[in-house]
Amino acid sequence: MWPDRRLLDLFKIGIPIVQAPMVGVQDADIMIGAARAGALPSLACASLSPEKARAQVGIVRQAVSTPINLNFFCHHAVDADPQREAGWKQRLGEYYKEYNVDPDKPLAFANRAPFDEAMCELVEELKPEVVSFHFGLPAPALLARVKAAGCIVIASATIVREAIWLEERGVDAVIAQGAEAGGHRGMFLTDRIAEQPGLFALLPQVVDAVRVPVIAAGGIADGRGIAAAFALGAAGVQIGTAYLRCPESKVSAPGRVALARAGDDSTVITNVMTGRPARGVVNRVMREVGPIAPEAPPFPYAATALAPLKAAAEAQGRVDFTMLWAGQAVGLGRDMSAADMTRALAGAALARLSQLAR
CATH class of the missing domain: 3.20.20.70 (Aldolase class I)
Structure with a gap:
């Protein structure tokens, strides 16, 4: 058939x-x-x-x-760039303050x-x-x-x-x-x-x-x-x-709410979340820092500094820093x-x- x-x-x-x-x-x-x-x-x-x-x-x-x-x-895997990653963390500094996240705490590598x-x-x-x-x-x-x-x-x-x-x-x-x-x-x-x-x-x-x-x-x-x-x-x-x-x-539960509300204009291609272009539902950090941010570290290191912010926001029921990869037909x-x-x-x-x- x-x-x-x-x-x-x-x-x-x-x-x-x-x-x-x-x-x-x-x-x-x-x-x-x-x-x-x-x-x-x-x-x-x-x-x-x-x-x-x-x-x-x-x-x-x-x-x-x-x-x-x-x-x-x-x-092609690239080596970490401590200087660039430090600059990226500084770019996200206001979010660390808002969510009361310690910027000096060691971060788990985004694998x-x-x-x-x-x-x-x-x-x-x-x-x-x-x-x-x-x-x-x-x-x-x-x-x-x-x-x-x-x-x-x-x-x-x-x-x-x-x-x-x-x-x-x-x-x-x-x-x-x-x-x-x-x-x-x-x-x-x-x-x-x-x-x-x-x-x-x-x-x-x-x-x-x-x-x-x-x-x-x-x-x-x-x-x-x-x-x-x-x-x-x-x-x-x-x-x-x-x-x-x-x-x-x-x-996650907050992510499901965001997906249910999404329409044809709810996604963008961004490098903010991982350092490599990807399409997902717009969140706060994509909107305010990107969607394309030249200062974002290369893939996958941009995600490392976002991980503790994602956890803190999701604990409050928010998806400000959550990767919700989705296509334009999400609606x-x-x-x-x-x-x-x-x-x-x-x-x-x-x-x-x-x-x-x-």
Whole structure:
């Protein structure tokens, strides 16, 4: 019934939906719901230790026997810059005073580690059916080991040139990430954030440029968006924001309120939260310091100084410093279980595609 079965056959799943990996707000619970409905469930491993990732995969494997996707970052790690971080903390100084947070207290490092030897060994051990990468691909030797473990490899592209680069290096499918998408921009061959294309401009150009299946990501939160993506040549879609209000998500109570109130103009692309451009629901620090702040330390160090402020604000029921990564379709979100959400998305998409085919 789906007009393009390449992704279904590649992943061996029932519906062409990839539940997006979302750092910090999802774990095995959302994965299990999405998998039971026939989608490809994903686990964001960038902030997890190998032990925690192994434990999460174990929970999923005990609950379902479907394919899974493990997602990793491939950014170029940079050394901390104490002088720049001190300047960033000083820039946030008024917030420290307001929330009565000691600026001299040692801070826990905001961990967002790139794919490395330890995680590669974990992939070889767990053998997930799919491995996805953000910010490019790992070193050729590591990538070869992932493929030798029998894993299907997919990765994000934000411009056509990135999609071609990924295909040339052997990915099995490309995720076309439009500017509407929530979370970090997957850009790796460009840093021109103002030139990032929207999905419906990017998608058909990527489809024309590569031979592998293309997965559409960005601003898709209902059946109409899925059908439109297929009409433009996608073989499947990746959806994250629509799952944020599921009871299985780990979004805080204040965050859920903010998501429920959000509309089409509620998100921006900002570097304030982590040091790297990402789209999320506007909060106080994004509005007052950014959304783009040249003085923010590079990824992921900008998040370190914000962590104690986030904790202090959330204790008061506020999301002044909370990362609520979400796409521009956040206003289409609904309060449904992950399984029901996945089934509803697929059912509505098939109904719309059937109407278009008449």
